[in-house]
Amino acid sequence: MNRFGIFQAVLFFVYLLVQVMLFKNAVFFHTAFCFFYLGYLLRLPVETNHLALMGVGFGMGFLVDLFYDSLGLHTMACVLIMYLRPYWLSVLTPQGGYDSGAIPGVAHFSLQWFFVYAVPLVLLHHSVLFFIEAGGFDYFWLTAGKVGASILYTLLVLVMVEVLFAGRKR
Amino acid sequence: MERIFLFIYQYRAFFTFLVLELVAVWLFLQNNQYQGARFFNSANGVVAAINGFSKNMADYFSLRQTNQALAEENAMLRYELEKRNRQLENIKSVTADSAIIRQYNFVSAKVVNNSVSRFTNFLTINKGSDDGLEPGMAVISQAGVVGKIKATSRHYSVVTSVLNVDVMISGVLKRTGHFGTVQWDGSNPDYIHLKYIPRHVKPVKGDTVITSGYSGVFPEGILIGTVSDVQLSQEAPFNLVIVKLAQDFRRLAWVTVVRNRLLPELDSLELRVSNFQ
Incomplete structure (x- = not known):
């Protein structure tokens, strides 16, 4: 494994631990949840192998599920967005294609591009998560509220973390 | 090919x-599935250890020992009290039956992981099969009902909280004696619904709601909460009673696990009767 691979593996566990030890307890008004670990999945390099993406999504979802006692739930949502990610990225290809090693985040692209890229995937992930957890559409407005609030919260945290850490590197 | x-x-x-x-x-x-997936949950050693560590950071160091001692004492006193109650009941009967006197046993445990914001909430406690805990046992606190054990490992157990839209328990309006089903609606962790109380019953704000003891899991008379609102629309056949939970689930630190020694007997009797029909 090269240095980049080791860095990615360490990052995987950093995101996981921050999620289950910090953000799991930081829920606002019983509606806004932060799924910080999505940042890792969204920010894997553009040219990552499609099968590897789904494998990583499965692993991350499964480990998060162990801590949330919701076996299979996060796994389902993660595998789904990891399956759709390459198709969505190819739709959003900028003029002249992606640079090699490009990371789909605010630092490589713009804030606007990141939102266009991330919002649909995060929306899909949260919808699958909350509607399956609620066992259907019985509590539709309550669940939709949770989805909306959680999207705002998650994206805000992701952008803030990236701006903070990317700023220091460059 | x-x-x-x-x-x-x-x-x-x-x-x-x-x-x-x-x-x-x-x-x-x-x-x-009830009691399914014994290994892949937060009763798993590594997961529970990390959860426990994260929870312990929030605890005040000096309060921990005191709390533990008090909780153990509480469990012991509760056992004594229940034993005394059974003895009093048995004075009337012809022979005192020691099995009935010692029907309920109590084990105190610390909560290492808890959630209240999801539709299906669970908590993890730091006692497991080594302390005689088994799936299906009732979990209560000093204030009132908490939930039911879902799965156990050697040193930890996962508890399905009553704040779970899939959980139903049998509750009684203490003043009138009518029983109904207690189920959470997934919105506010302070309130729970008591359903199927017939129209002619008029619950009053402040009435006490307790467990019925019908399922044999919870002992009879454990506090669930007090009535805070009653909703009765024109055409509804039943009242919808909003109950303020006695236990604040956000502050749950210590719980008591109740073991009913006579539960297998009750279950096998009821099974035999239902096989007859």
């Missing part, structure tokens, strides 16, 4: 997606 392999190879991403998704769905369904 070659073309089939070529076809599968061409759409390998889709097939991988399908397989992984099916595994996830299978895991999800397994976990939702």
